[in-house]
Amino acid sequence: MDTKTLRRALEDAGLTGQQADAYLALLESGPAPVVEIAQRSSVSSSRIYDIVRSLEEKEFVETLERDRLHARPREPVDVLNRLRQKSEMFADAAGEIEDRWERPDPRESRISVLKRAETVLRSAADAIAESNVSVALAVTPAQLEELRPTIETAAGNGVLIQIAVYDDGTADIPEIEGVLEIRSCPLPGPFLGIVDRRYAFFEPNVRSDRAYGIMIGDEILSFIMHWYFWTCLWVRNERVQFDRAQPPTYVSIEGFVHDAASLLHDDVTMTLQVLGRRIETGDRVDIRGNLVRATCGGHREIPQHPSYADLAGQVTLFLETEDGIVSVGAWGASFEDIEAETIRVDGIDFPEL
Numbered sequence: 001m002d003t004k005t006l007r008r009a010l011e012d013a014g015l016t017g018q019q020a021d022a023y024l025a026l027l028e029s030g031p032a033p034v035v036e037i038a039q040r041s042s043v044s045s046s047r048i049y050d051i052v053r054s055l056e057e058k059e060f061v062e063t064l065e066r067d068r069l070h071a072r073p074r075e076p077v078d079v080l081n082r083l084r085q086k087s088e089m090f091a092d093a094a095g096e097i098e099d100r101w102e103r104p105d106p107r108e109s110r111i112s113v114l115k116r117a118e119t120v121l122r123s124a125a126d127a128i129a130e131s132n133v134s135v136a137l138a139v140t141p142a143q144l145e146e147l148r149p150t151i152e153t154a155a156g157n158g159v160l161i162q163i164a165v166y167d168d169g170t171a172d173i174p175e176i177e178g179v180l181e182i183r184s185c186p187l188p189g190p191f192l193g194i195v196d197r198r199y200a201f202f203e204p205n206v207r208s209d210r211a212y213g214i215m216i217g218d219e220i221l222s223f224i225m226h227w228y229f230w231t232c233l234w235v236r237n238e239r240v241q242f243d244r245a246q247p248p249t250y251v252s253i254e255g256f257v258h259d260a261a262s263l264l265h266d267d268v269t270m271t272l273q274v275l276g277r278r279i280e281t282g283d284r285v286d287i288r289g290n291l292v293r294a295t296c297g298g299h300r301e302i303p304q305h306p307s308y309a310d311l312a313g314q315v316t317l318f319l320e321t322e323d324g325i326v327s328v329g330a331w332g333a334s335f336e337d338i339e340a341e342t343i344r345v346d347g348i349d350f351p352e353l
Contacts (some may be wrong), residue, residue, distance in 0.1 A: 014058070022051045023060050023073070030242050031064075031072035110218040117203045120213030121267055124193040124201040125150045131159045131195050133275070133341050134251040136226060138164040138185065138192040138233045140205060141171040148176060155179050160251050160342055162223045164233040165240075166205070175241055180249060182241040185233050192229055197331060197341065200225040223331055229306055230254065248345040253330040254311040256343045257294060263348070264294055265304045271347035272319060274328055276340040285338055287326060288346065289319035317343075 003024060018041075025040040026032065028121040032040075038048035051072050055061045056214055059078050064070040114120060120141060128135055128150045134194030135154060139147065144165055155161050167184040176182070191213075193201040200216040201227065216222055230252065250256040257345050260270065270291045278285050294302045296315045303310055317328040328343075329336030 006146050009083065013057075013083050015060075018047065018051050019058075019060075022048065024057055026061060026071060027074050032072055033070050034063075035068065037071060063108040083312065096217045111221065112215045114213040114215065117211040117213045120191060120201050120203040120215065121146065123215055124191075124195070127195040127199050127201070128154050128193070132198050134160045134162075135196075136162045136192075136194040136229050136234075136251070138189060138229060140166050140168070140188075140191070141173065143191055144174070147173070150321075151176060151179065152236065160249060162234065164229070164237060173192055173240055178243065179241065180237060180243055180251075183234060183237040184240045185237050189233060192225060192233070194222055194226045194229060197222055197226070211263065220332070226252075226331070227312075235308060246344075250343045251341070253315045253317060253328070253340055253343065254308070256317055256345075257296070257311060257317075258306060258308070260345075261294075261302050261306050262304055264291075264302060267351045269349040269351075270345060271349075272317070273344040274317075274319065274338065274340050275342045276328070277342075279329070279333060279336060281341055284314050287319065287321055287338065289321035289326065291317060292320050292325070 007017070007020045007024060010023065011017060015023065021041040022037055022043050025037050029036065029040055029127055034048055034052050035045060037043070037052065038045045041048075043051050049069070052061060052063060052069075056063055056071075059074060061071050062074050064072070080257060124137075131154050135151075137144075137151075144151075144163065151161060151163075155176065161174075161179045163179060163182045164185045165171065165182060166188050167173060167186065168188075169186070171180060173184065183341070190205055191201070191203040192278070193199075195201075198217065198219055198221040201213070202216070203213040216225065235255075235258070250257075250259075263270065271287070271288065272291055272347065273288045275284075275286050277283060294315070294317050296302055296306065296310055297313050302315075315330050316333075317340075319326050319328060326338060327336040328338045328339065328340050333339040
């Protein structure tokens with residue numbers, strides 16, 4: 001590296017042009033009277049004392065009082081660390097700029113493949129921060145810790161959050177206030193996030209020959225991702241945390257029906273609150289009513305102990321509301337009145353014996 005480039009690097013590390021000149025002159029000469037440093041550099045004799053003192057304050061040099069004021073370079077450990085930190089910062093900044101320039105907005109593209117896997121986590125965090133209804137996550141403990149502040153904020157805003165944590169039995173899974181439920185997944189798997197049913201984020205944590213990630217801005221593809229989450233990462237794994245402060249709340253009809261099927265066969269009356277959208281108009285709705293019937297596979301009554309295969313097709317709830325009977329369908333519903341996004345059990349009345 002030539003002297004001109006080295007001087008520019010020192011300036012980038014926080015020195016002025018005159019400070020850099022004086023310091024380089026001192027490096028070449030070794031310990032020397034301050035007046036000689038002025039002669040070897042572009043610094044005037046009237047300014048050299050102030051420049052040397054300022055370099056001493058920055059810990060680049062140290063001074064010695066003799067017949068004349070002398071200076072010598074300090075051992076350059078601090079200087080080298082400072083330069084290396086600057087270098088790392090610039091490299092990180094360059095990578096971040098490239099990353100942000102390349103990072104697509106999932107709202108503007110159905111699917112995007114990213115070269116940097118960490119971009120997926122950052123994009124998922126952005127989507128969670130703006131979520132309104134629900135979030136499903138499959139994460140490593142480290143990824144959970146990184147996303148935790150954003151998750152806590154979303155939960156505080158009333159977003160329903162389910163988290164599957166990959167845990168080999170050694171992880172310390174934190175309790176996160178407001179999260180609907182956390183389950184422990186003993187087998188390693190991909191990072192997966194589904195936000196508000198519209199956006200999905202995927203990044204393989206294991207068994208990938210190269211780093212990459214996928215961002216999805218499509219309801220149908222997100223549904224496929226969610227079904228993988230539900231069947232492979234959620235339903236068969238152990239619950240380690242759930243929000244006892246909330247009444248039983250579900251982000252899918254399948255989850256509700258699986259838990260409530262036996263009660264339906266015991267003539268139990270359940271009052272449900274359903275948030276979702278009206279299929280005919282797309283308008284958001286909030287309805288409340290008594291569950292009078294539930295079917296799967298079109299018109300078949302729900303088995304008393306349904307398998308997940310039983311719930312893989314059409315599942316419909318019929319609620320008796322103030323406006324009459326309303327049919328409620330699952331994610332992607334086409335034939336019902338309402339597509340449910342969340343289901344809350346407001347009350348359960350058991351028949352008198």
